[in-house]
Amino acid sequence: MQFTKKATVTAPAICAELRASHAGETGAVWIYKGILLVNRFKRDSDIETFAKHHLATEKEHLSQFENLIDRFRVSALLFIWILAGFTMGALSAVLGKNWVYYTIYKVESFVDVHYQQQISDLSKLDFLDKAEIISMMKVCNADEQAHRDEALNAMTGKPNLIMRMWGKLVGSGSHCAVIVAKLL
Ligand SMILES: [Fe+2]
Numbered sequence: 001m002q003f004t005k006k007a008t009v010t011a012p013a014i015c016a017e018l019r020a021s022h023a024g025e026t027g028a029v030w031i032y033k034g035i036l037l038v039n040r041f042k043r044d045s046d047i048e049t050f051a052k053h054h055l056a057t058e059k060e061h062l063s064q065f066e067n068l069i070d071r072f073r074v075s076a077l078l079f080i081w082i083l084a085g086f087t088m089g090a091l092s093a094v095l096g097k098n099w100v101y102y103t104i105y106k107v108e109s110f111v112d113v114h115y116q117q118q119i120s121d122l123s124k125l126d127f128l129d130k131a132e133i134i135s136m137m138k139v140c141n142a143d144e145q146a147h148r149d150e151a152l153n154a155m156t157g158k159p160n161l162i163m164r165m166w167g168k169l170v171g172s173g174s175h176c177a178v179i180v181a182k183l184l
């Protein structure tokens with residue numbers, strides 16, 4: 001995706017959206033790094049293929065937002081989003097294969113709704129490279145939907161009560177993270 005090169009003053013609302021998505025894509029990269037680190041010991045080839053493929057996509061998403069980095073202030077809490085992503089990924093991988101798939105399903109379900117909301121909100125505003133940025137977000141969103149569906153299809157059984165509670169925590173944690181990242 002090609003963007004206008006020069007640095008520009010970006011309206012606070014757009015800056016906040018870009019910061020939240022940059023934080024989210026950073027967290028996503030680290031979720032898969034956490035999964036892959038634990039999987040070095042578990043040596044599950046399905047998880048390795050799944051996580052490596054998703055990691056490559058998330059790195060591509062992150063680099064797209066980094067191309068726009070002169071348009072927004074990066075989250076001051078980026079280290080927290082890295083730590084949270086890594087911990088979520090690593091913990092799910094320790095708990096088991098189904099936990100990994102369910103965690104990714106819940107994260108990507110949240111991200112799908114978030115991108116859709118963001119695309120709808122940004123469509124109503126005017127800003128530099130609007131068409132390119134919205135189309136970039138649509139491509140990211142389509143990838144997240146594919147990740148979500150892939151994770152759901154890979155599940156080997158229904159989530160138990162503890163997993164469902166974990167899933168709610170993942171969803172509400174992601175929701176809070178977006179609110180905070182828009183501000184900080
Ligand atoms: Fe992503």
Ligand SMILES: [Fe+2]
Pocket residue numbers: 028054058108143144147
């Ligand atoms: Fe994703």
